[in-house]
Amino acid sequence: MSRPLLATAAALALACAAAGQTTAPATQVTDDRLAEIFSGEEPESAAELAAMQAHVQQLIKQVLPATVSLPGASGVLVQRDGAPFLLCAAHVTLEADKDIKIRMTNGRQLAGTSLGANHQSDVSLVRVDVDAEDAAKLPSVEIGKSADLVRGQWVLMLGHPSGRKKGRTAPARLGRVLRVPEEGYLVTDCTMQGGDSGGPLFDMQGRVVGINSRISGNLAMNMHAPVDALMSEWDELLEGKVTQSRRRRGRSRLGFGAPLKYGDGCPVFEDVAEESAAAKAGLKKGDRLFEIDGEEISSRRDVMRALRTFRAGDKVEIVVERDGKGLELEIELEQGGGR
Amino acid sequence: MSVRSLPAAALLAAIPFALPAQSIRNITQGSAIRDLWKPIVAEANRSVVEVCVNERAMVLGTVVGKDLVVTKMSELTLSSSKDNESVELSIDQGEETWPCVQIGVDRAADIALLRVTDAELTPVRWRQKEEPVPGSFLASVDGSDAPFGVGILAAASYVHTVPRAFLGIRFANPNGGTAEIEDTVEHGAAEAAGILGGDVVVKFGEAEIGDTDSLRAAIRACTPGDKVSVTLKRGEETVTVEVVLGTNTSPMRSDQESVWGELSDVRSGFQRVLQHDTVLKPEDCGGPIVDLTGAVVGVNVARAGRIETLALPAADVRALVAKLLKGAAREGDGER
Incomplete structure (x- = not known):
């Protein structure tokens, strides 16, 4: 299952903060070979690993000042039309016109006000309340295009797992793109955990391309809202528009679009209608459901748990047994689909 | 993705061939x-x-x-x-x-x-x-x-x-009085050791315990992971259990x-x-x-x-x- 990434329980204050430099212009990857590697070609020597390392070290230094913490969550500072804003996740800020406490890497605290949020894409915008002179001094990062992401390219993620910790700068995670937004959602293997929510995902030039959103039981399943979802709605978010998630109506009824029969052990797909999502995913009548997203399944409760924070339209990996063999399939979840 | 939880060995062998290329798995550590x-x-x-x-x-x-x-x-x-x-x-x-x-x-x-x-x-x-x-x-x-x-x-x-050691109990008399245990925290150290609500702690390691405060002080002197012998009055009985002290974060929520x-x-x-x-x-x-x-x-x-x-x-x-x-x-x- 997937779950949002707020620091849990006694939500620890988390903040990130910036060390006082202003703009962070995109760091060009000038070396052609390095550019090839960062866009997905495998490195071939220890020297190439060292070149990658040097770039990543530099990149973290560049983006750390603009990566901030909110209580139990994370965010990143950007500038637009001369004004500072914080990009964040909808499940962090929740609604408009709330006071948001922002903490920079250098310890400085900023006051912010939440603007709009889109709970479907899980993006939100926060206005940073500082005077114009101060605003120009705030660190910020450039905004990239998530539509340009390709599978396999390298990315860097920052956030505050478990919330901000004294003396610890926002831990960086290096990873690669496993799913691009057109495939339903942006997934990387930058491992996240509660507290990383709202934190930035960067390309290797240091441009924000995603906002940390959700995880699942599979450690490689780290979902980010694509930054394009935020930028395409900028004006609405600026006006404080809050779009609710459609899933409120019946998340518990999310399913595979094919009825499951429960008994002892694994449930069995009783019937798989032609043209259904289940049929398109390759499921057949009689398949026994072993695993959903890495979680073993033996009861209806297990299915509900595993699907808890997925949404309609998400693709989830399942393992079924057919004729004594295991098959891994990917299936798109449906609202109200049989289970 | 995880195949280790599958029960049959034959199944384990079959899975890798069926894995689709787009499977969600870590490639950075590839x-x-x-x-x-x-x-x-x-x-x-x-x-x-x-x-x-x-x-x-x-x-x-x-x-x-x-x-x-x-x-x-x-x-x-x-x-x-x-x-x-x-x-x-x-x-x-x-x-x-x-x-x-x-x-x-x-x-x-x-x-x-x-x-x-x-x-x-x-x-x-x-x-x-x-x-x-x-x-x-x-x-x-x-x-x-x-x-x-x-x-x-x-x-x-x-x-x-530096974390404090936790026994994983709620005191019946938090403001002073006998060191009676109201109940134990789920998945906590006391629960794991078999301590029950109603037990009264009389000895904690080498320390004689007379009241809630002396028990608090004795726990505070320990480090998470310490193994401590705890003597309890349980009704008419006297019971001694071994407790491995935890931290307040150690009881991990099952959904987490x-x-x-x-x-x-x-x-x-x-x-x-x-x-x-x-x-x-x-x-x-x-x-x-x-x-x-x-x-x-x-x-x-x-x-x-x-x-x-x-x-x-x-x-x-x-x-x-x-x-x-x-x-x-x-x-x-x-x-x-």
Whole structure:
């Protein structure tokens, strides 16, 4: 299952903060070979690993000042039309016109006000309340295009797992793109955990391309809202528009679009209608459901748990047994689909 | 993705052929990258051992002297060690096995120092330069050709807050009065030890307990992971139980566990730590982490979160070993 990434329980204050430099212009990857590697070609020597390392070290230094913490969550500072804003996740800020406490890497605290949020894409915008002179001094990062992401390219993620910790700068995670937004959602293997929510995902030039959103039981399943979802709605978010998630109506009824029969052990797909999502995913009548997203399944409760924070339209990996063999399939979840 | 939970062996064999190319799995730690690390980690691989309790491999260890190994102390506890059975420690490296004895422990760091009998081991080559900066590439090794995990340093070393020990109870008389237990915290230390609501604590370790305050003070004097003998009045009976004290964070919520995987039992209170983004299993701790020059920058000490992997920095491990050796010398040849 997937779950949002707020620091849990006694939500620890988390903040990130910036060390006082202003703009962070995109760091060009000038070396052609390095550019090839960062866009997905495998490195071939220890020297190439060292070149990658040097770039990543530099990149973290560049983006750390603009990566901030909110209580139990994370965010990143950007500038637009001369004004500072914080990009964040909808499940962090929740609604408009709330006071948001922002903490920079250098310890400085900023006051912010939440603007709009889109709970479907899980993006939100926060206005940073500082005077114009101060605003120009705030660190910020450039905004990239998530539509340009390709599978396999390298990315860097920052956030505050478990919330901000004294003396610890926002831990960086290096990873690669496993799913691009057109495939339903942006997934990387930058491992996240509660507290990383709202934190930035960067390309290797240091441009924000995603906002940390959700995880699942599979450690490689780290979902980010694509930054394009935020930028395409900028004006609405600026006006404080809050779009609710459609899933409120019946998340518990999310399913595979094919009825499951429960008994002892694994449930069995009783019937798989032609043209259904289940049929398109390759499921057949009689398949026994072993695993959903890495979680073993033996009861209806297990299915509900595993699907808890997925949404309609998400693709989830399942393992079924057919004729004594295991098959891994990917299936798109449906609202109200049989289970 | 996980295939290990499938019950039938035949099924396990069948799965890899069926895995679709787009399967969600970590590729950053993929074999192409790990293969490049092979020559770099070859040297450190000579200095990593498996530490065994009664011939069962429990955790990794790092060779810090010709006959000295450090490892993660709390992983050496056998789950069945309640009955005071004799504990034989040994280390394995490749095909060879040597007996060893524990000559010192540091509870806060959760490190045990072992002296190996009749061995000529190869100590690690520590990184001499300043500590690595965030973004530095790191590999965790276990003696196999390729590292079992690769990642980056996530943050510069920082001081991990020192945790308090928790018994995992609610007091019946929190504002003073007899040290009666109202009830136990779910998944807490007291519950695990079989302490019940209504029990009255009369002795905690060596301390006689007369009231709630004296019990609080006795718990405060302990460190998470300490094993304490607790005597209770249960109705007319007197009962003594062994409690392994926890931290307030240790009762992991089951829903969290299901998305995080297994964490180290002892995962806080280490003083200074290096945090990196390699996903380890608790039993993968105790071994060295290596930088791109092959030097050892620290010893993995805990999986503290879904992605909070902690290591003790090289300088701190060396200082700790020196301190423990001094202590062992003072006690004669202090075996435990």
